[in-house]
Amino acid sequence: MIFSKKKNVEALEETSIINKEIEGLSQGQIVRRRFFRHKGAMISIIFLASIIVFVYSSLKMKIFSFTYPGWWKYTIEDLPPLELGACKDGLVGCPTLSLRPEFLGGNGISLGEHPFGQDDIGRDYFALVMRGAQRSLMVTFVIGFIGGTIGTVVGAISGFYRGIVDSVLMRFTDFIITIPTIIIGSVIGFHFGNLGVGFLAFYLGLFAWTGLSRLVRGEFLTLREREFVDAARVAGATNRRIIFKHILPNAVGIIIVSVTLLMSGAILLETALSYLGFGVVSPDVSLGSLISQYQESFTTRPWLFWYPGLFIISIALSINFIGDGLRDAFDPRQRRRITKKDRERAVRLKREAAQK
Amino acid sequence: MFAFIMRRLGTLAVILFGSSFLLYNLAALSGDPLADLRTSREPNAAQQIIALTRKLQLDIPPPLRYFYWLRGLFGVFIGKFDLGQTRGGESVASAIGSAVPTTVRLVTTATLTAIILGISIGIVTALRQYSKFDYSMTFVSFLLFSLPIFWVAVLLKQFMAIGFNNWLGEPSIPIKTVVLIGIILGLIISSVVGGDRAKSWKIFGVSAIATMLVLQVLVKINWFLQPGLGPIFYLLGSVGIAFGVTQLSMGISNRVALKSSLTVAGIAFVLYFPMQKVFEMQKQGLLLAAAATLTILIAVGVALYFAKIDRAAVVRTTVLTAVLLGILMIVDQLMGTWERYMGSDAINYRPVPTVGQTNPLLEPGDYWVSTLDLLMHLVLPTIALTAISFAGYIRFSRGTMLEVLNQDYIRTARAKGLTERTVIMRHAFRNTMIPMTTIIVVDFASIIGGAIITERVFGWTGMGTLFNKAVGSFDLNLLMGVFFLTGTLALVANLVADLLYSALDPRIRVGSGK
Numbered sequence: 001m002i003f004s005k006k007k008n009v010e011a012l013e014e015t016s017i018i019n020k021e022i023e024g025l026s027q028g029q030i031v032r033r034r035f036f037r038h039k040g041a042m043i044s045i046i047f048l049a050s051i052i053v054f055v056y057s058s059l060k061m062k063i064f065s066f067t068y069p070g071w072w073k074y075t076i077e078d079l080p081p082l083e084l085g086a087c088k089d090g091l092v093g094c095p096t097l098s099l100r101p102e103f104l105g106g107n108g109i110s111l112g113e114h115p116f117g118q119d120d121i122g123r124d125y126f127a128l129v130m131r132g133a134q135r136s137l138m139v140t141f142v143i144g145f146i147g148g149t150i151g152t153v154v155g156a157i158s159g160f161y162r163g164i165v166d167s168v169l170m171r172f173t174d175f176i177i178t179i180p181t182i183i184i185g186s187v188i189g190f191h192f193g194n195l196g197v198g199f200l201a202f203y204l205g206l207f208a209w210t211g212l213s214r215l216v217r218g219e220f221l222t223l224r225e226r227e228f229v230d231a232a233r234v235a236g237a238t239n240r241r242i243i244f245k246h247i248l249p250n251a252v253g254i255i256i257v258s259v260t261l262l263m264s265g266a267i268l269l270e271t272a273l274s275y276l277g278f279g280v281v282s283p284d285v286s287l288g289s290l291i292s293q294y295q296e297s298f299t300t301r302p303w304l305f306w307y308p309g310l311f312i313i314s315i316a317l318s319i320n321f322i323g324d325g326l327r328d329a330f331d332p333r334q335r336r337r338i339t340k341k342d343r344e345r346a347v348r349l350k351r352e353a354a355q356k
Numbered sequence: 357m358f359a360f361i362m363r364r365l366g367t368l369a370v371i372l373f374g375s376s377f378l379l380y381n382l383a384a385l386s387g388d389p390l391a392d393l394r395t396s397r398e399p400n401a402a403q404q405i406i407a408l409t410r411k412l413q414l415d416i417p418p419p420l421r422y423f424y425w426l427r428g429l430f431g432v433f434i435g436k437f438d439l440g441q442t443r444g445g446e447s448v449a450s451a452i453g454s455a456v457p458t459t460v461r462l463v464t465t466a467t468l469t470a471i472i473l474g475i476s477i478g479i480v481t482a483l484r485q486y487s488k489f490d491y492s493m494t495f496v497s498f499l500l501f502s503l504p505i506f507w508v509a510v511l512l513k514q515f516m517a518i519g520f521n522n523w524l525g526e527p528s529i530p531i532k533t534v535v536l537i538g539i540i541l542g543l544i545i546s547s548v549v550g551g552d553r554a555k556s557w558k559i560f561g562v563s564a565i566a567t568m569l570v571l572q573v574l575v576k577i578n579w580f581l582q583p584g585l586g587p588i589f590y591l592l593g594s595v596g597i598a599f600g601v602t603q604l605s606m607g608i609s610n611r612v613a614l615k616s617s618l619t620v621a622g623i624a625f626v627l628y629f630p631m632q633k634v635f636e637m638q639k640q641g642l643l644l645a646a647a648a649t650l651t652i653l654i655a656v657g658v659a660l661y662f663a664k665i666d667r668a669a670v671v672r673t674t675v676l677t678a679v680l681l682g683i684l685m686i687v688d689q690l691m692g693t694w695e696r697y698m699g700s701d702a703i704n705y706r707p708v709p710t711v712g713q714t715n716p717l718l719e720p721g722d723y724w725v726s727t728l729d730l731l732m733h734l735v736l737p738t739i740a741l742t743a744i745s746f747a748g749y750i751r752f753s754r755g756t757m758l759e760v761l762n763q764d765y766i767r768t769a770r771a772k773g774l775t776e777r778t779v780i781m782r783h784a785f786r787n788t789m790i791p792m793t794t795i796i797v798v799d800f801a802s803i804i805g806g807a808i809i810t811e812r813v814f815g816w817t818g819m820g821t822l823f824n825k826a827v828g829s830f831d832l833n834l835l836m837g838v839f840f841l842t843g844t845l846a847l848v849a850n851l852v853a854d855l856l857y858s859a860l861d862p863r864i865r866v867g868s869g870k
Contacts, residue, residue, distance in 0.1 A: 171367060171370075171371060174367075174371050174847070174850075175371050175374050175375050175378075176375075177846070178371060178372065178375045178843040178846060178847060179375050179378070179379055179839070179843070184382075187379075187382050187383055187386045187827070264501065264502065268502075268504055271504040272504065272505075272506075272809055275504070275506050275809060276808070276809070276812070276824065277828075278827070288504065291504065291506070291507055292506065295506065295510050298510050298514060299514065305507075305510065309504070309507045312502070312504060312507070313499070313502050313503060315502075316501070316502030316503075317498055317499060317501075317502040320498045320501055320502060321498060324494075324498070
């Protein structure tokens with residue numbers, strides 16, 4: 001049945017195994033260990049890093065006077081002729097990407113001329129998706145950075161100083177919360193959309209910190225009552241020192257975790273805004289604007305719909321998994337699953353200790 | 357307490373004033389409402405500009421115009437409530453009034469489904485922490501977190517609507533698919549039930565084979581085109597519901613509770629036959645309301661007749677059973693209508709629609725057919741909305757439940773020798789629900805705000821559409837109307853959530869501390 005009893009003896013034994021493991025380690029070391037052990041998070045961090053490198057190295061870029069060539073032959077401005085290539089049923093611009101090796105009856109692993117196909121006017125879709133992913137990643141990180149900074153500062157100040165400062169700041173937070181993000185986004189997108197994606201992300205970040213600041217405030221309110229803060233104050237530490245040296249390091253877990261959540265929300269927010277037509281302005285593209293532009297062609301040319309979606313999901317999913325790994329790592333009450341290997345290790349250690 | 361509420365309401369008014377002022381000016385700055393007229397080549401464009409300027413008072417600068425808008429709002433105290441007019445000349449209040457019911461219909465179902473599914477899955481994953489089920493649900497919830505809703509919507513339209521409709525043309529399931537569905541369902545059931553290896557293999561085998569057999573039989577008797585339960589399966593289903601509800605609510609070992617819910621199931625079975633006649637009558641809405649009242653009265657009566665102690669708990673059990681049985685009966689009736697609905701000219705054997713709220717071609721008059729039509733139009737948006745929102749509930753209820761299970765009072769309850777059912781349902785579940793309640797309240801308030809994107813994808817005209825229209829055509833009054841309603845509701849819901857929290861959890865007192 002669903003209600004099964006946990007064996008208490010086993011639970012006790014598990015606690016002792018965990019205690020044995022973290023003996024003599026600093027808090028940072030414990031967190032790092034727990035994080036490295038989280039398989040999902042480790043896989044995601046490698047995956048996300050390779051996506052970022054892959055996406056940003058692909059296209060030709062101009063950084064001030066320096067031109068980075070990029071390893072992909074097309075850019076989004078190029079207009080190669082629409083190709084029949086691999087197409088069936090009279091369609092043009094089909095993807096030439098082939099992933100099935102020859103011994104399985106495919107055409108071998110190759111990119112071909114247009115791996116993700118071509119859009120209506122012949123632009124290389126791979127280049128478009130890469131550009132969209134660059135934009136979406138930038139929006140994600142800018143919103144995460146700006147929202148994270150403002151949220152932490154506001155939350156820390158109002159949690160640490162309490163009283164009137166707290167009331168004012170929290171009412172201000174309520175005030176921002178009342179205005180739905182999508183309204184802000186569309187007003188901003190409408191007004192500043194033509195200034196480029198960077199500005200859009202910047203302004204969205206200015207409104208995205210509310211949830212984070214509440215969490216940080218709660219954490220600061222609890223931490224400032226703890227004994228080590230009293231001890232520091234008695235020892236004559238300034239407020240600045242208490243905040244930066246004593247409280248902030250203890251609150252960093254909750255901050256990092258909520259920033260990752262903020263970032264995975266940000267990529268979906270950008271997608272939604274672009275879908276409603278308030279986000280990235282043409283001719284620039286983002287993953288969201290690509291999907292919304294080609295959603296009608298799903299039945300005839302599904303690749304125009306699949307590839308950007310695939311990138312959005314991969315990015316958001318890996319950020320979410322990293323956040324989950326971080327939460328597990330920072331949570332002191334977290335009970336890890338005790339595997340067979342751990343038990344064997346505990347028994348071995350016990351035996352070694354007995355031999356000595 | 358009273359002082360606290362008054363103070364909070366005061367702050368709320370100040371916040372609303374500030375944010376509406378800010379939004380009014382932001383929105384006024386965001387574009388020129390006369391832009392399309394200025395470039396228009398119509399001969400009377402100049403007159404139109406003048407007329408619209410006068411109607412929307414565009415000659416007044418926005419910060420001042422805001423106070424005109426506010427005056428209309430305060431008119432509520434002297435009976436002259438006025439939110440202004442839309443660009444089309446319609447009153448904003450009436451535009452919102454007609455959009456609210458649509459949105460509520462669209463989002464309530466999805467929110468309810470998401471809450472019920474999310475909380476139950478979250479709690480099961482917490483009880484089965486680190487099991488395969490837990491890991492796969494974690495993955496699924498993260499995946500759902502990462503999906504853009506319109507992407508899901510396009511896929512749903514393709515596979516759930518067009519694909520399913522095509523499949524209904526000739527409903528046969530290839531043997532490969534049958535085996536696959538059987539194996540998947542078997543895996544889910546065996547990992548939820550748990551137990552040692554031998555037991556879970558046994559459960560897996562039995563449930564997989566049962567699923568495959570049931571699917572084969574359903575295809576053979578052409579159930580997908582002529583669905584229905586019939587009295588026998590209704591009886592079996594109701595006995596199952598009676599047992600299930602009793603187990604969750606009071607435990608099977610409580611004979612009085614079991615006897616009362618089984619009696620309710622018996623009464624429902626007896627009433628099954630006369631109800632078939634009742635369903636054919638006119639004025640179904642009234643009749644159904646009467647039937648619902650009667651159902652609850654019968655359930656309370658039965659409980660009071662059998663139970664001498666613990667009456668409230670038994671009443672809870674029987675009422676829950678009776679409500680579920682009533683729903684089952686309505687489902688059976690809807691299944692009976694299915695064939696009639698499918699065969700009508702408007703539907704023509706393609707029952708799952710991709711857009712719209714109702715089918716305008718459907719002949720009115722038949723209560724059950726139009727109800728079914730309404731429900732079928734809800735199917736896709738509900739799945740899309742549920743899919744993206746219930747992941748949050750899974751994560752949150754799992755986390756809370758795990759925290760509660762680590763508390764000392766749970767250990768005490770176990771040490772007292774209470775059954776595991778009592779520990780989970782009475783001690784752990786109720787305490788898990790305290791933080792959940794506050795989240796649910798806030799979520800319900802945001803229902804009215806609507807699902808801006810969902811409405812657009814599925815072609816509904818609710819609050820989301822109004823908002824879209826307002827932003828797209830610089831319709832300031834309309835935007836402010838929508839915002840005022842959603843903003844007020846969100847703030848009030850936050851207040852209610854705080855109050856509820858303190859009512860449910862005596863450790864927390866509002867208004868006392870800083």
